[in-house]
Amino acid sequence: MIQRLIRIFITNSLKMISLLLAVSIISFILVCASPIDPVQQYIFSLGTAVSPQQRAEIEEYWGVNEPPVERYLNWLGEVLKGNLGESAIYRRPVADIIGQRFLNSLALMISAWILSGLIGFALGCVMGLYQDRALDKILKKICYILSSIPTFWLGLLFLLIFSVWLGWFPSGFSSPIGVLSENVTVWQKIHHLILPALTLSLMSFSNIALHTRQKLIDVLHREYAQFARARGEGKWMLLRRHGLRNIMLPALTLQFASFAELFGGSVLAENVFSYPGLGSAVSAAGLNSDVPLLLGVTLLSTLFVCIGNMIANILYGIVDPQIREVHK
């Protein structure tokens, strides 16, 4: 068992490394191909006139005139050493910015992830138990509708209702404006986190709910479940004794595999709520041609998604005996 897990782990890690390398190459090519000249943008952002000589110096310093392959190898070497370069808009090392903002994003994503998992799983169980009843139909409709709503629009609605009209929540940022970061209490941070997290989780729970519903219905139609019902077990007892064990791990697997959507959604949610995480950093980087930051966030997001997929694969290997047989 453990040997098998190690094997899955190793094959997945190798794959992850190859994917990360490919992503770094592709994103580097894309950034190089961009007609938006980073030097020009940088000079533009300085706001002062720059002589051609100074411009040449900047180009020399940044090394934009070297051949792309060489530039890529230089960059990759530095990245492997942990140096992601310096951000052009924040004038700080990219690794610092990412580290700091990633914590913010992580808090947002983890809370949304747990919330959507719990809501989705609970609703899925309820829908499965009350299959084809009014409750099930209503919830199913809600799930379908929620999955067609753009994240940022839902965010705007929440902003409008809860912070503009009702005034329950602040309209953005991870802490109150004008308060030193040392004085921000945990409660204030949570207060600022609630709306974005709620938006993000509402966007992603429908997937897990519909999946859980389907699995539970499958289980409840099995013979052992019917026998249990004939023995007189009620709905909830049935769920506890036979349902949960069978549907919990697949749901968890699915939830781990949804990291890509989670990250994509967080980019939008953070922009709506001006939450200082990676998502708002990446769109600012793209708009201001901050290439090092853009590349850094892309790599990090790929790493994040790959780790989620790897966990999902490993869990899948544990859950599904058929896959277990293949790997033997």
Place this chain on the structure above:
Amino acid sequence: MKKLNRRKKVIIWTVFLVLVFLCLYACGILIPEDVIASDFLDAKHMPSWKHPFGTDALGRDLFFRTLKGLSISITIGMIASAISAVIAILVGISVAVGSKPLDSLINWLIDLVMGIPHTILILLISFALGRGLKGLIIGIASTHWCSLARVIRGEVLQLRSQPYIAISRKLGKSSRWILVHHMLPHLLPQFFVGLILMFPHAILHEAAISFLGFGLPPEQSAIGIILSESMRYLSTGMWWTAVLPGLTLVCIVLLVDKIGEHLRKLIDPYSAQE
């Protein structure tokens, strides 16, 4: 009223959808620019009979801007999802050739594209192409084919092990003949349903990317741009600028999604038991 079966429902909905799309197209072409020109005397009006969706901070009529934006979104969505679906079917079919390395390469490629969050990848591509319509379409087209390609790949693998394909091969038919005569007819329904179900995703992504400022230029009236402008005025209580255009987008998405789901159940009756 007599209960309609699924096929009839699909036909009715499709006719309705085509009508809506045609209307939107006509609006996109026919609405002259001066209807949505800014008029500062008329700015920040609540929805009324004269302006069904109200006017924005620059006094532009939001109803016509929304219609115009939707016609752009639909065009982008259609082009992007068509390209994406063609990529998907090409990738899926290339599995039918049957070489193992090619299959693993394709799997790896799918994992690669799925490995980068779509929003980030579209953002990168649109950055690479200098932000604008072209980047948006290419970005959306190159990210949405994965799941459909997986479905088609699975289907092809399953078809390949069917007896009649093996017999056909033993009878000396070439791979291409088998592909055209035995496989494509099975794959086409999947292809069309995949295409239709891809469309809502495509326009949602289009709106999202425009919202972030990477898509169409700000003077265009795409939905994403209207919404991102509305964000600035939310705190002053201009709710209609955010709510109404977004709601129309959601309605279009739901409509297409509904037709796609019905079609999917028509070609795969097993899943209708869900």
